Amino acid sequence: MKRAHQLTAFAIAAVLVLGGAYQLTRQPAEAAVAKPAARAAMAVSVTGVSQVGWSRQIxxxxxxxxxQEAVIAAETGGLRIVKVAADVGDVVKRGQTLVALSRDSVLASEAQQRALVDQARAALAEAKGNADRARKVSGSGALSAQQVQQYLVAEQSAKANLAATQAALKSEQIRLGQTRITAPDDGIISRRSATLGSVVQSGTELFGMVRQGxxxxxxxxxxxxxxxxxxxxxxxxxxxxxxxxxxxxxxxxxxxxxxxxxxxxxxxxxxxxxxxxxxxxxxxxxxGEARATVLPAAAVILRDGHSYVFEVSAEGGVTQHRVDTGRRRGAQVEVLTALADDARIVASGGAFLNDGDLVRVEAASEAAPEATPEAAR
Structure with a gap:
């Protein structure tokens, strides 16, 4: 019986010794398993926040x-178009002839009116001679006062008749000039209704023109x-x-x-x-122009309908920030959410990051983005 108790005590002591040795060897292994390995650092490029002048727009x-559009029309009627010198799309100069009308009837009327002017001029010369003689003998009794008055009135009537015929001649000359329809200004012909051989009426539109193009x-x-x-x-x-x-x-x-x-x-x-x-x-x-906080468009990540940027800390960890965006100019986007002036923002590769990840910053990527010529307007 005593021997049995001794064997039992010996067995218990052996178990305790073996258990202690097992714990000593298991603790370092468990410690190694319990401490997770740090996630491998991802290489990223970073950029700074830029303040640039961007134009406001509506x-x-x-x-x-x-x-302005000019309407070119005929100023005289009853004449036939004998020449059309312009078409749609033509660039024309002020005074350039666009349409020529028949001149035969107008030339005949002008010649007739010239003859009437010559007749009126001759009649005036005769009336003036009679009036001059009447003035010389006036008061001498050679002519009565009534006759003297008649000669003077005839002279005034001849002058008025000459003026009337000269005015009529001037009217025919103006009508003759209207047979050449010219461009009122420099421009481009936008439409044409003039047709060769047609008889135009006064006020008929022949061309439309964009003034000065x-x-x-x-x-x-x-x-x-x-x-x-x-x-x-x-x-x-x-x-x-x-x-x-x-x-x-x-x-x-x-x-x-x-x-x-x-x-x-x-x-x-x-x-x-x-x-x-x-x-x-x-x-x-x-x-106008207003200051804008801008980042490269690639630095703004779209997730779940919202925009995010990743800021890199001094220790290499990234922090995710939700931001609101505004205008876009080329490869840059305006950020409406306030960011620190010295913030380092992941410029590329942010789509593969999550909040708290460790990154390795590439040395050549520390410079702030330069404003593009379009953004600096």
Missing amino acids: SASGSVAPW RLEWRAELSAEQLAAVAPGQGAQLRLADGSTVTGTVRMIAPTLNADSRKALVYVDLPAGSAARAGMFASGEILT
Whole structure:
């Protein structure tokens, strides 16, 4: 019995010794397993926050129309067109002949009127001679006072007749000049209704012309938007072919349309642009300049319908910030949420990061982004 108790005590002591040795060897292993390995650092490039001057703008749309359109019409009637010297799209100069009318009947009328002028001039010469003789003998009794008065009146009547015939001759000469219909200004022919051989009537439109080839964009703005617009401001149009045209605000309409409650802003467009009258275009009116906080567009990550940026700490960890964005210019975007001036923002690779990840910053990426020429406008 005593021996059995000794064996039992010996077994218990052996178990305790073996258990202690097992614990001593297990603790370092468990410690190694319990401490997770740090996630491998990802190489990223960083950028700083930039403050640049960006232009404020108002979006608008409207039609492109001629600055002024001239109507070229016949000033005399009953004459036949014998020559048409211009067509749609032609660039014409002031005074250039566009249409020639038949001159035969007008030349005949002018010749007849010249003959009448010669007759009136001869009649005046005779009447003047008689009046001069009557003046010399007036009071001598050779002619009665009534006869003297008749000669003087005849002289005045002959003068008036000559003036009337000269005026009629001038009218025929003007009508002769009207047989050559000329351009009233430099411009581009926009439409033509003149047809060779047709007989025109006074006031018949023959051509339409865009004066000086100038076009304008008639942008429609609301009353609230008008407060920020002034003559001399710049504007940019986007045409249907994707090209852009730069213009200048010339005038603001003094009244608003009663139906649409919008006013027209007239924007002068440069000559030779791709814009054409009748086009509908959208664009922006540049109303000034304001400071903007910008980042490269690649630094702003879109997740779950929201925009985020990742800021890198001094220890290499990243912190996710939700931000609101505004205008975009090329490869840059405006950030409306306040960020620290010295914040280091992940410029690329942010789509693969999560809040709290460790990163390795590339040494060549520490510089702040430079403002693009477009952004610095």
